[in-house]
Amino acid sequence: MEQILLKNVEGTKLADIKNYTAVGGYESAKKAMTSMTIAQIIDEVKKSGLRGRGGAGFPAGMKWDFVPKDFKGPRHLCCNADEGEPGTFKDRELLEKNPHLLIEGMIIASYAIGAELSFIYIRGEFVKAANTLEAAIAQARKQGFLGEKIFGTDKKVDIIVHRGAGAYICGEETALIESIEGERGNPRVRPPFPAVVGVFGKPTVVNNVETLAAVPSIIKNSGQWYAAIGVPPKNTGSKLYAVSGHVNKPGVYELPMGTSLKDLIYNYAGGIKNNKQLKGVIPGGSSTPVLLPEEIGVSMDFDSLAKAGSMLGSAAVIVMDEDVCTVEESLRLSEFYAHESCGQCTPCREGTVWMTKILDRIEHGQGVQGDVELLERVSANIMGNTLCPLGDAAAMMMLGFLKKFKAEFAQHIQMGKCPVNKK
Numbered sequence: 001m002e003q004i005l006l007k008n009v010e011g012t013k014l015a016d017i018k019n020y021t022a023v024g025g026y027e028s029a030k031k032a033m034t035s036m037t038i039a040q041i042i043d044e045v046k047k048s049g050l051r052g053r054g055g056a057g058f059p060a061g062m063k064w065d066f067v068p069k070d071f072k073g074p075r076h077l078c079c080n081a082d083e084g085e086p087g088t089f090k091d092r093e094l095l096e097k098n099p100h101l102l103i104e105g106m107i108i109a110s111y112a113i114g115a116e117l118s119f120i121y122i123r124g125e126f127v128k129a130a131n132t133l134e135a136a137i138a139q140a141r142k143q144g145f146l147g148e149k150i151f152g153t154d155k156k157v158d159i160i161v162h163r164g165a166g167a168y169i170c171g172e173e174t175a176l177i178e179s180i181e182g183e184r185g186n187p188r189v190r191p192p193f194p195a196v197v198g199v200f201g202k203p204t205v206v207n208n209v210e211t212l213a214a215v216p217s218i219i220k221n222s223g224q225w226y227a228a229i230g231v232p233p234k235n236t237g238s239k240l241y242a243v244s245g246h247v248n249k250p251g252v253y254e255l256p257m258g259t260s261l262k263d264l265i266y267n268y269a270g271g272i273k274n275n276k277q278l279k280g281v282i283p284g285g286s287s288t289p290v291l292l293p294e295e296i297g298v299s300m301d302f303d304s305l306a307k308a309g310s311m312l313g314s315a316a317v318i319v320m321d322e323d324v325c326t327v328e329e330s331l332r333l334s335e336f337y338a339h340e341s342c343g344q345c346t347p348c349r350e351g352t353v354w355m356t357k358i359l360d361r362i363e364h365g366q367g368v369q370g371d372v373e374l375l376e377r378v379s380a381n382i383m384g385n386t387l388c389p390l391g392d393a394a395a396m397m398m399l400g401f402l403k404k405f406k407a408e409f410a411q412h413i414q415m416g417k418c419p420v421n422k423k
């Protein structure tokens, strides 16, 4: 498959608008703005089968279509560049190396939903990416691709980069909206959904960086073209997989959606470091349930991973070798969720802290009989009982580790110490 998102990024400095336009950049935005109706654009994106790359896999064209057509007044597009899920670093690759592709996708999406002012919400730690984006936006404005009367039309689209302060919860779309409004990033009750009541009370579409960056290629080549890549009809297009952990070649790989996890680890990422054995793989960011070595034949797409009892999530593949202690690993992740919980919902605020306390005592040799069952009960009581899925993410992670590595947890309790780590 020819690369779509990372094409030309190595060797060509695509963050410079001269280089980006030299390889056909902004032609798709021009085509959309000057020769296509809003309905045609949305139809093309629907035909492409493009599903959101932020985690939930919601069809992008359908989301755009939800924005009320008869609403009088401003609407907004928010690009979610928070990228806070542990293990996830695919969007940063695009933000730093191909910012104009994202801007071009945002121009098209803004036009399609009737937004004249759009936002990129970027996590505070991404200083280089935010500076790169701001420079790219300034270049695009200078060229007449952003601002008033763009591409010689009477249409207006502008983009503001909004830097967050580095809170995982601000990647959740309603918390992100609160944060843009200057409030503390607490998720909102839904309904109303952002497509109806979003930023500053106006209809808003929130899309991930990778989702929006796929749009120019769809407008250029057609939805049908995009839909033929990957696993049609429901898992189409190319996908950025971020591979980290105990592999020889960690990195971001753009491959057809549905590449097997085994191929990704052993072929693209060069196999397990130091010829160690594989112990487990988290396939889609820290919240997605862990898979065992015998399960890595799975196709890395939304529906296949769901069928395998996990999730594609943000497609952040975390590879763990034989020396990893799964109690220590889940403790580390649990600490993260407890720290990042916004605290609004009791099951998440209290549950993640209890989960951490129990894991901590198991890992440090003070686990008691019944702790595994207690962890299961605490997780089950978080699941589905919170305003946003942060609590579910913590519970899914925990239940995944308990399902696949229960014996290791029991062994810690029985032995009164960690059997894996040579401490």
Ligand SMILES: Cc1cc2nc3c(=O)[nH]c(=O)nc-3n(C[C@H](O)[C@H](O)[C@H](O)COP(=O)(O)O)c2cc1C
Pocket: 051, 052, 053, 054, 055, 056, 057, 058, 080, 081, 082, 083, 084, 085, 168, 169, 170, 171, 172, 173, 174, 206, 207, 208, 209, 211, 212, 388, 389, 390
């Ligand atoms: C706690 C939490 C953190 C999230 N972080 C991100 C994020 O960093 N980036 C992102 O695109 N989506 C994130 N999401 C998902 C967003 O809420 C939303 O579904 C997504 O931005 C929609 O874009 P998409 O349809 O293009 O996938 C997060 C969700 C939760 C619950």
